[in-house]
Amino acid sequence: MSISREEVEKVSLLSRLLLSDGELVAMTTQLGRVLEYIELLDELDTERIEPLSHALDVCDVMRDDRVAPSLSRDEALANAPQRDEECYLVPAVLGQ
Numbered sequence: 001m002s003i004s005r006e007e008v009e010k011v012s013l014l015s016r017l018l019l020s021d022g023e024l025v026a027m028t029t030q031l032g033r034v035l036e037y038i039e040l041l042d043e044l045d046t047e048r049i050e051p052l053s054h055a056l057d058v059c060d061v062m063r064d065d066r067v068a069p070s071l072s073r074d075e076a077l078a079n080a081p082q083r084d085e086e087c088y089l090v091p092a093v094l095g096q
Contacts, residue, residue, distance in 0.1 A: 001035045001036065009024060012024070
């Protein structure tokens, strides 16, 4: 499988990448090589291979939630450029 320059231009547009003519030529060549390499996988016999979502068994990778002491309000607001007694003060961005 090969990839055309037009397809690379479309992908770069969707990716919001501005590529020069030289970069488009290089990316077309490089992506073509990647696709050719991936085509080698079509030669593998995967008839007896069960589909999987991860290469490794992954389960519960998050730590347990635990109650812990947090900053006091004064400590949390200590470095705020502008504040009142309770909150950060920020300029309005949508009008008054």
